[in-house]
Amino acid sequence: MTTTFKESIQDALANPNLRGALGRFSEAYKISREKAYAGMDFEAVRDAVRDVKAYGASHLEELAEAFKAKAEAAGAKVYRASDPAEVKAYILALAKENGVRSIVKSKSMATEEIHLNKHLEAEGIEVYETDLGEWIIQLCHQTPSHMVMPAIHMTKEEVAEVFSTKVEEGQQPDIPKLVKFARGKLRNRFLGADMGISGANIAVAETGSLVLITNEGNARLVTTLPRIHVAVVGIEKLVATFQDVQPILQALPRNATSQLLTSYVSVITGQVPNTDGSPKQLHIILMDNKRSEMAADPKFRQALQCIRCASCLNVCPVFRLVGGHVFGKVYTGGIGTILTAWFDELKQSDDIQGLCIQCGACKDVCPGRIDIPELILELRRRLAVEKGMPLVQKAIFAVVNNRRLFHSLLRAASVAQKPFAKGGFIRHLPLFLSDLTDFRSLPAIAPRPFRDTFKEIVQPECKEKAAIYAGCLIDFSYPEMGESVVRVLNKAGIQVVFPEGQTCCGAPARYNGAYETAAGNAKDNIKALLEEDVTYVVSACPTCTVALKDDFIATFESLGMEDAIGDARKLAAKTLDFATLVKKLVDEGRLEFKDGQQAETVTYHDSCHLKRTLHAQQAPRDLLKKAGFTVTEMKECDICCGMAGSYSLKLPELSAPILERKLENIKDTGATSVAMDCPGCVMQIRGGLDKLGSGIKVEHTAVRLAKRLK
Amino acid sequence: MDNLFASFKERAEAVSAEVHRCGTAAEARDFVQGLLKEVGGTALWAPCAFLEAEGRPAFPGLSYDVTRERAAEAKVGISQMDWALADTGTLVVDATGVEGRLVSTLPQIHVALIGADRLLPDMASVLGRIKPSKAGYLSMITGPSRTADIERVLTIGVHGPERLVIVFVEGSAA
Numbered sequence: 011m012t013t014t015f016k017e018s019i020q021d022a023l024a025n026p027n028l029r030g031a032l033g034r035f036s037e038a039y040k041i042s043r044e045k046a047y048a049g050m051d052f053e054a055v056r057d058a059v060r061d062v063k064a065y066g067a068s069h070l071e072e073l074a075e076a077f078k079a080k081a082e083a084a085g086a087k088v089y090r091a092s093d094p095a096e097v098k099a100y101i102l103a104l105a106k107e108n109g110v111r112s113i114v115k116s117k118s119m120a121t122e123e124i125h126l127n128k129h130l131e132a133e134g135i136e137v138y139e140t141d142l143g144e145w146i147i148q149l150c151h152q153t154p155s156h157m158v159m160p161a162i163h164m165t166k167e168e169v170a171e172v173f174s175t176k177v178e179e180g181q182q183p184d185i186p187k188l189v190k191f192a193r194g195k196l197r198n199r200f201l202g203a204d205m206g207i208s209g210a211n212i213a214v215a216e217t218g219s220l221v222l223i224t225n226e227g228n229a230r231l232v233t234t235l236p237r238i239h240v241a242v243v244g245i246e247k248l249v250a251t252f253q254d255v256q257p258i259l260q261a262l263p264r265n266a267t268s269q270l271l272t273s274y275v276s277v278i279t280g281q282v283p284n285t286d287g288s289p290k291q292l293h294i295i296l297m298d299n300k301r302s303e304m305a306a307d308p309k310f311r312q313a314l315q316c317i318r319c320a321s322c323l324n325v326c327p328v329f330r331l332v333g334g335h336v337f338g339k340v341y342t343g344g345i346g347t348i349l350t351a352w353f354d355e356l357k358q359s360d361d362i363q364g365l366c367i368q369c370g371a372c373k374d375v376c377p378g379r380i381d382i383p384e385l386i387l388e389l390r391r392r393l394a395v396e397k398g399m400p401l402v403q404k405a406i407f408a409v410v411n412n413r414r415l416f417h418s419l420l421r422a423a424s425v426a427q428k429p430f431a432k433g434g435f436i437r438h439l440p441l442f443l444s445d446l447t448d449f450r451s452l453p454a455i456a457p458r459p460f461r462d463t464f465k466e467i468v469q470p471e472c473k474e475k476a477a478i479y480a481g482c483l484i485d486f487s488y489p490e491m492g493e494s495v496v497r498v499l500n501k502a503g504i505q506v507v508f509p510e511g512q513t514c515c516g517a518p519a520r521y522n523g524a525y526e527t528a529a530g531n532a533k534d535n536i537k538a539l540l541e542e543d544v545t546y547v548v549s550a551c552p553t554c555t556v557a558l559k560d561d562f563i564a565t566f567e568s569l570g571m572e573d574a575i576g577d578a579r580k581l582a583a584k585t586l587d588f589a590t591l592v593k594k595l596v597d598e599g600r601l602e603f604k605d606g607q608q609a610e611t612v613t614y615h616d617s618c619h620l621k622r623t624l625h626a627q628q629a630p631r632d633l634l635k636k637a638g639f640t641v642t643e644m645k646e647c648d649i650c651c652g653m654a655g656s657y658s659l660k661l662p663e664l665s666a667p668i669l670e671r672k673l674e675n676i677k678d679t680g681a682t683s684v685a686m687d688c689p690g691c692v693m694q695i696r697g698g699l700d701k702l703g704s705g706i707k708v709e710h711t712a713v714r715l716a717k718r719l720k
Numbered sequence: 721m722d723n724l725f726a727s728f729k730e731r732a733e734a735v736s737a738e739v740h741r742c743g744t745a746a747e748a749r750d751f752v753q754g755l756l757k758e759v760g761g762t763a764l765w766a767p768c769a770f771l772e773a774e775g776r777p778a779f780p781g782l783s784y785d786v787t788r789e790r791a792a793e794a795k796v797g798i799s800q801m802d803w804a805l806a807d808t809g810t811l812v813v814d815a816t817g818v819e820g821r822l823v824s825t826l827p828q829i830h831v832a833l834i835g836a837d838r839l840l841p842d843m844a845s846v847l848g849r850i851k852p853s854k855a856g857y858l859s860m861i862t863g864p865s866r867t868a869d870i871e872r873v874l875t876i877g878v879h880g881p882e883r884l885v886i887v888f889v890e891g892s893a894a
Contacts, residue, residue: 035872084856142878143869161869169870189867189875196879201792217852227865227880230825233857234818235788256847267868270731270808271843273880275860276815279852283818285788 011660015361019663022332027165029331035162036330037646042268043321043375050260058257060379063315066248067305073215073248074296080218084280086292094124097297101126101207101240104293105135108238110204116222116229117141118209119157119318120242120297122340123353138199140228142192149176155334155342157320158266163333206232210243211317212258213296216251219279220294223262225272233276237284238291245301246314258317261377265319300352309388313348315378322372322382327650327668328365337362344372344382351389356396363389365664367657368521369650370622384564390523391568399524407527413513413534421459460489464508467496472505476546477539481554482514483689491689494716495550495588501719502601511538515557516565518655525565529574532562536577547581550588550712552619552688553655558585560623587620588712589687593629596636602720608638612714613681615672615695616648617688630687630711637718644675653694669698676706683707685714724806724839725888731809735863736876737884741836745774748889752798752831753779755885759829761795766819768800770833770889786819788826797823797881801834803849807842810862811886814855821857830881832861836890
């Protein structure tokens with residue numbers, strides 16, 4: 011990561027306005043969005059959006075030509091442009107030809123993308139943004155920090171200051187007054203403009219129509235008052251039929267601003283009368299700018315399903331800490347990272363892709379069903395291929411790929427760390443880990459790994475067998491979690507085997523773009539785990555479970571290792587996370603817990619992979635209740651704890667405040683303990699609470715359940 | 721129909737629109753007259769079926785000559801809508817004629833007249849009836865103009881009207 015990038019993060023974190031405003035917004039957003047979808051099946055709506063947009067993405071050329079024919083038949087002029095320079099040249103020539111001196115614009119990300127204003131202003135044409143947020147940032151020469159709310163990073167005091175210095179002195183930080191002031195000032199711009207420039211939220215091929223979705227009413231004025239209307243439209247906005255606008259109209263306002271519908275939706279088809287009755291010139295520029303290239307990429311085509319609602323920003327635990335400007339100049343947040351890599355260039359995304367903590371919150375709300383975290387991993391992989399990996403990282407992964415060496419190093423570390431460990435935590439790690447211990451303690455490496463202690467567990471002989479996949483953290487730091495899994499399964503009549511050949515699941519390598527290493531790990535594990543004749547492969551680490559169930563296959567697919575996929579699927583079919591398996595056994599009447607209400611109240615933290623990839627949020631709660639615990643919910647129970655593997659190493663300045671918030675939410679419940687199903691979360695949260703000197707117990711669900719077996 | 725109206729009213733009021741229901745066209749005219757008197761300033765009424773059927777009333781300050789200059793000055797703009805959608809509190813209108821757009825965008829208050837029989841359940845039912853090839857500029861209006869661009873604080877009335885007064889008229893040519 012570059013120093014300037016790290017500095018931009020520090021600056022953003024040091025801005026209290028930013029953190030306060032965005033934090034409050036993201037909390038409110040979650041609730042209001044849910045309300046907006048009340049009585050509506052979001053999954054069905056987004057299936058429909060995905061279908062409509064995916065069709066568009068795979069028929070760009072056909073739809074663009076159909077649109078052009080229809081719109082031109084209705085009196086519009088349609089210009090297809092492949093790159094930004096063509097778009098700018100077209101608009102400038104048009105302006106000159108028509109003696110345009112002044113332009114009003116309604117919000118358009120496509121024109122932000124090509125920095126159109128700068129180009130026109132350089133030629134002496136006045137350009138006024140009229141969306142309030144866009145006008146504010148235009149006045150102070152900033153770029154939008156959010157696709158829907160461009161000035162969300164600014165306070166009313168800052169806005170008043172901008173208005174006072176740039177427009178008219180003496181503006182007070184009173185929001186209704188500031189809005190009125192903007193209305194008054196921009197009114198004359200609307201009335202005096204010769205040209206209006208808009209974007210479009212949807213372009214309908216069947217009818218040649220543009221659909222504009224706004225709240226302020228500025229787009230209606232931009233498309234009504236000036237005698238020329240120019241619409242700059244990215245070709246990914248094309249849909250096939252007029253009926254296709256419906257799912258987008260359902261999803262976009264609800265997801266963007268939690269509205270059932272925005273104040274205004276305008277559908278413009280061809281030429282309409284000017285205010286003097288003459289026919290208005292309508293120019294529609296269908297802009298490609300790498301979108302066709304994106305559509306031709308089997309991985310990234312789905313990014314064209316984006317409807318620019320910005321919900322991926324609103325739910326992102328990192329965005330809410332640092333805001334948009336850390337991400338770059340035009341498109342921000344999760345989808346912005348991907349769009350920047352394409353519309354700009356891959357290497358522009360080098361730093362910003364590292365901001366993604368891979369919690370998957372965005373994937374859950376995306377109305378286009380875009381797998382944003384997966385696409386960011388793909389960027390990471392391509393970056394690693396393009397520029398190679400840092401030497402240190404390369405060396406680490408070389409070790410991880412050699413199981414015997416890796417494990418013997420971990421064993422050696424358990425001896426070497428002795429002087430540093432105190433009470434099960436390492437307070438001061440040597441070398442590169444030192445930054446990390448500033449905000450939380452790390453677990454010590456256990457004196458004996460689970461693979462050794464496992465052999466000493468006396469198990470009953472059972473007909474049914476399960477293989478346990480430990481994962482590095484349970485194997486080398488938390489063997490008691492593995493032992494608990496064995497005890498619980500034994501009670502249900504399942505004997506557990508530990509395939510010795512198992513090694514790291516490859517997630518650390520994969521999440522750092524080192525897919526070859528991840529594939530090596532995957533092959534070793536598949537071989538070891540398929541060798542055993544077992545009904546289930548069970549893991550008490552959700553990240554490992556996801557690796558076994560999904561990532562091995564995805565890694566092989568990315569690398570074109572078709573031959574390996576069959577066995578990966580076999581393994582995936584029998585792999586279950588601990589809570590899901592145990593819930594199944596309880597439901598089958600094979601397992602019972604002690605009766606009676608425990609005095610203890612626990613709160614439950616949802617680990618990212620368990621909830622959002624494995625969808626197993628209910629099973630652990632049900633099990634804890636059955637085992638006599640009172641489960642009390644915490645605020646934002648499913649927001650990432652900030653661990654995310656090596657993320658906490660690379661960006662401790664972001665990981666720390668994310669953890670801080672989690673700890674506050676845990677403390678606020680008043681529960682005496684917190685349960686979770688991920689050893690990584692245990693490490694992060696236990697370390698954090700230990701550092702605070704809190705007495706709240708942090709345990710894996712397996713450990714809690716093992717103590718309550720009947 | 722009563723259920724649809726109740727739903728429309730609830731949804732429209734939730735986004736700060738004002739919803740009224742008049743039993744006859746005459747009652748609606750009285751309502752408009754009362755409103756114009758109350759708010760003062762000038763008013764512009766865009767041509768519509770309602771006026772063709774009932775004749776143009778002469779209220780003080782009211783003009784039917786819609787120009788951009790008058791619209792920019794007017795306090796009240798009056799126009800007729802084609803459909804209302806119960807599930808979102810939305811009005812839908814073929815706004816190809818520029819007069820209808822001017823009176824619903826520039827004045828501070830927009831009075832939207834609509835026949836009570838024009839109420840539809842939802843977006844799907846109106847999309848089936850709309851033909852973009854026949855209407856060059858369709859407008860959907862849900863509440864007055866709004867923004868939350870400064871600190872996410874909702875503020876009504878930015879570039880469009882700050883009041884949207886919806887008047888359902890029963891049993892008329894409207």
